[in-house]
Amino acid sequence: MSREDYEVVIGLEVHAELSTRTKIFCSCSTEFGANENTHVCPICTAMPGALPKLNEKVVEYAVKAGLATNCSISQDSKNDRKNYFYPDLPKSYQISQFDKPLCNHGYVEIEDDDGNKKKVRILRIHIEEDAGKLNHDEYSSGSLVDLNRAGVPLIEIVSEPDLRSSGEADRYLKKLKSILQYINVSDCKMEEGSLRADVNVSIHKPGTELGTRHEMKNINSFKAIQRAIEYEIDSQIDDAENGKVIQQETMRWDDLEGRTFPMRSKEDAQDYRYFPDPDLVAIKLSDEYINNIKENLPELPESRKVRYMEEIGLSEKDADALVSSRRFSDIFEEAGKICNDYKSVCNWLTSDISRILNEGEMDPEEIPFKAKELAELVSLINDGTISSKIGKKVLEELFKEPRSPKKIIEEKGWVQISDESEIKEVVMTVLEANPQSIVDFKAGKDRALGFLVGQAMKATKGKANPQMLNKMFLEELKK
Numbered sequence: 041m042s043r044e045d046y047e048v049v050i051g052l053e054v055h056a057e058l059s060t061r062t063k064i065f066c067s068c069s070t071e072f073g074a075n076e077n078t079h080v081c082p083i084c085t086a087m088p089g090a091l092p093k094l095n096e097k098v099v100e101y102a103v104k105a106g107l108a109t110n111c112s113i114s115q116d117s118k119n120d121r122k123n124y125f126y127p128d129l130p131k132s133y134q135i136s137q138f139d140k141p142l143c144n145h146g147y148v149e150i151e152d153d154d155g156n157k158k159k160v161r162i163l164r165i166h167i168e169e170d171a172g173k174l175n176h177d178e179y180s181s182g183s184l185v186d187l188n189r190a191g192v193p194l195i196e197i198v199s200e201p202d203l204r205s206s207g208e209a210d211r212y213l214k215k216l217k218s219i220l221q222y223i224n225v226s227d228c229k230m231e232e233g234s235l236r237a238d239v240n241v242s243i244h245k246p247g248t249e250l251g252t253r254h255e256m257k258n259i260n261s262f263k264a265i266q267r268a269i270e271y272e273i274d275s276q277i278d279d280a281e282n283g284k285v286i287q288q289e290t291m292r293w294d295d296l297e298g299r300t301f302p303m304r305s306k307e308d309a310q311d312y313r314y315f316p317d318p319d320l321v322a323i324k325l326s327d328e329y330i331n332n333i334k335e336n337l338p339e340l341p342e343s344r345k346v347r348y349m350e351e352i353g354l355s356e357k358d359a360d361a362l363v364s365s366r367r368f369s370d371i372f373e374e375a376g377k378i379c380n381d382y383k384s385v386c387n388w389l390t391s392d393i394s395r396i397l398n399e400g401e402m403d404p405e406e407i408p409f410k411a412k413e414l415a416e417l418v419s420l421i422n423d424g425t426i427s428s429k430i431g432k433k434v435l436e437e438l439f440k441e442p443r444s445p446k447k448i449i450e451e452k453g454w455v456q457i458s459d460e461s462e463i464k465e466v467v468m469t470v471l472e473a474n475p476q477s478i479v480d481f482k483a484g485k486d487r488a489l490g491f492l493v494g495q496a497m498k499a500t501k502g503k504a505n506p507q508m509l510n511k512m513f514l515e516e517l518k519k
């Protein structure tokens with residue numbers, strides 16, 4: 041079998057929890073991590089006679105998401121009941137949107153596998169309520185239901201099947217996540233389930249009909265999504281090559297085992313018996329309402345990127361790295377403004393800070409220190425108080441226990457030695473201990489100077505001012 045013979049077709053349905061303070065149809069808190077069944081009321085536990093009332097913020101956030109992904113906003117929309125039975129769904133239906141979603145036909149721009157720009161079309165974005173959560177307690181014989189999450193607002197962003205590889209799917213998701221963070225409608229914490237995706241994968245030989253798709257439900261990490269897609273591509277090509285007919289199925293991805301398992305044959309829309317929710321009125325939006333949201337939309341990553349390149353003179357690569365996360369970009373702007381050295385701040389973010397984040401498998405959102413602390417670090421290096429080598433040690437301290445870099449270098453005694461007589465003393469001691477290097481230098485071996493400076497840095501634990509060392513060694517050696 042050969043992968044090159046097949047075209048891979050991927051579509052994503054992304055669920056993002058909206059960061060409204062209260063739930064979509066009641067005034068219960070949406071806060072994550074509370075004790076079980078403490079954020080509940082008759083509405084979100086589906087007591088008979090309780091009536092839902094739509095949270096206006098949910099509409100506003102969904103419209104923001106639609107505008108930021110180039111969708112057209114529907115002025116005439118409604119809520120529908122999606123009927124199915126599951127223990128985490130007390131009403132036995134989910135209030136969602138069927139044929140009149142709030143947002144239609146947008147797109148998000150990503151890079152394809154060859155580095156070219158590509159538009160991934162968005163079919164629709166609709167609002168709906170989240171279900172509760174089942175806790176499968178290993179010590180009890182059954183499962184326990186927690187309804188804190190029932191009624192937490194979600195948007196579902198449905199893409200067209202425009203993605204052609206796991207890499208493209210990954211870039212699309214990351215782009216979507218960053219847009220939602222920029223417009224501040226979701227915290228997108230994947231580990232808390234605020235962002236999760238249903239992944240549809242099929243394969244076919246180019247020029248032939250589209251293959252039957254497998255849908256994998258509710259995957260909530262970038263890595264797992266990529267692995268699940270890779271696994272499905274291989275397994276579907278295997279089946280196709282062996283003449284096995286691929287069934288339309290809903291699959292469950294098991295990240296520990298690294299494979300998918302069939303859950304059930306895929307339902308069609310008609311299985312859900314959708315109908316308009318009679319307890320809720322239609323959602324009618326005026327031009328004025330939509331325009332107002334449009335005008336107050338925060339600056340999006342694309343526009344920040346252009347500004348960084350044109351106004352600050354950053355390379356496209358650096359600008360891309362900075363805008364990839366809102367937290368990164370915010371720190372860059374704030375710290376750059378304080379120390380008035382955008383290029384150094386950019387260097388710290390794209391090199392040492394990114395490295396530490398990667399090593400600790402952390403998100404930029406988890407950076408513990410403030411922009412003004414990074415700005416102070418840059419200023420301390422620029423005015424010669426510390427060397428950039430010591431700066432790296434200060435940065436590690438900032439990750440361990442964020443505080444003022446000035447305090448850190450005082451506590452640790454890391455202030456750079458720039459006192460002439462002190463430097464001179466070190467230079468003389470090092471020269472005395474290394475007579476061969478003096479001979480070597482006089483014989484034209486310039487490397488000897490570097491060695492001597494290195495010895496002096498070692499003797500001062502990296503605190504000596506390197507420019508002064510260089511200068512003074514040269515003076516002594518030329519005597």
Ligand SMILES: [Zn+2]
Nearest residue numbers: 066068081084
């Ligand atoms: Zn409630």
